[in-house]
Amino acid sequence: SAVISQKPSRDICQRGTSLTIQCQVDSQVTMMFWYRQQPGQSLTLIATANQGSEATYESGFVIDKFPISRPNLTFSTLTVSNMSPEDSSIYLCSVETAGSTNYGYTFGSGTRLTVV
Amino acid sequence: KQEVTQIPAALSVPEGENLVLNCSFTDSAIYNLQWFRQDPGKGLTSLLLIQSSQREQTSGRLNASLDKSSGRSTLYIAASQPGDSATYLCAVRPTSGTYKYIFGTGTRLKVLA
Numbered sequence: 371s372a373v374i375s376q377k378p379s380r381d382i383c384q385r386g387t388s389l390t391i392q393c394q395v396d397s398q399v400t401m402m403f404w405y406r407q408q409p410g411q412s413l414t415l416i417a418t419a420n421q422g423s424e425a426t427y428e429s430g431f432v433i434d435k436f437p438i439s440r441p442n443l444t445f446s447t448l449t450v451s452n453m454s455p456e457d458s459s460i461y462l463c464s465v466e467t468a469g470s471t472n473y474g475y476t477f478g479s480g481t482r483l484t485v486v
Numbered sequence: 487k488q489e490v491t492q493i494p495a496a497l498s499v500p501e502g503e504n505l506v507l508n509c510s511f512t513d514s515a516i517y518n519l520q521w522f523r524q525d526p527g528k529g530l531t532s533l534l535l536i537q538s539s540q541r542e543q544t545s546g547r548l549n550a551s552l553d554k555s556s557g558r559s560t561l562y563i564a565a566s567q568p569g570d571s572a573t574y575l576c577a578v579r580p581t582s583g584t585y586k587y588i589f590g591t592g593t594r595l596k597v598l599a
Binding site for chain 2: 371380413415418460462477480
């Protein structure tokens with residue numbers, strides 16, 4: 371399965387600033403997914419990033435707040451803009467990987483964001 | 487609308503005990519179901535992936551079963567160890583043409599030494 375390098379692993383940021391999270395995959399993948407996990411909650415899909423086109427955002431998430439780049443088939447970034455304490459969460463990138471007989475999701479190691 | 491539920495939300499067991507984690511989903515039209523482990527503040531590690539045509543998958547001390555018709559999956563952990571302490575999440579992929587996984591809320595497991 372694919373290996374994803376995600377960074378930073380954690381950060382503490384001032385409100386009103388922005389943070390960019392990077393994910394590098396060791397193989398080419400068509401779609402990359404960005405999730406948010408608020409404290410004590412399960413995962414919520416923010417958007418799907420396709421190479422060469424704009425990301426597709428889920429309900430409740432907008433490009434101005436969470437701009438995404440996907441310059442090639444192995445890399446993507448998510449920016450959390452104009453942060454507030456409510457943005458404190460774990461942010462995760464993910465890809466779908468194909469094995470010999472099945473498909474599954476592989477996740478990065480996560481970015482733990484605290485906004486103060 | 488597919489909903490995924492995990493019971494119990496939290497579980498504490500003594501070391502060496504065999505245990506079962508439960509995952510229920512409301513719509514049996516799934517492509518596959520995947521179990522993950524998440525350590526505090528970290529990403530998700532895939533444990534087992536079960537295709538809709540399969541009944542179970544095994545990896546080491548872990549065994550996952552799938553009963554699609556009843557909308558249930560179980561994760562069996564044999565001879566639990568303190569290192570198994572983590573949150574366990576299940577996720578289903580619907581067959582409705584979407585690639586989006588739907589996650590359960592997780593079971594927080596603590597294995598006491």
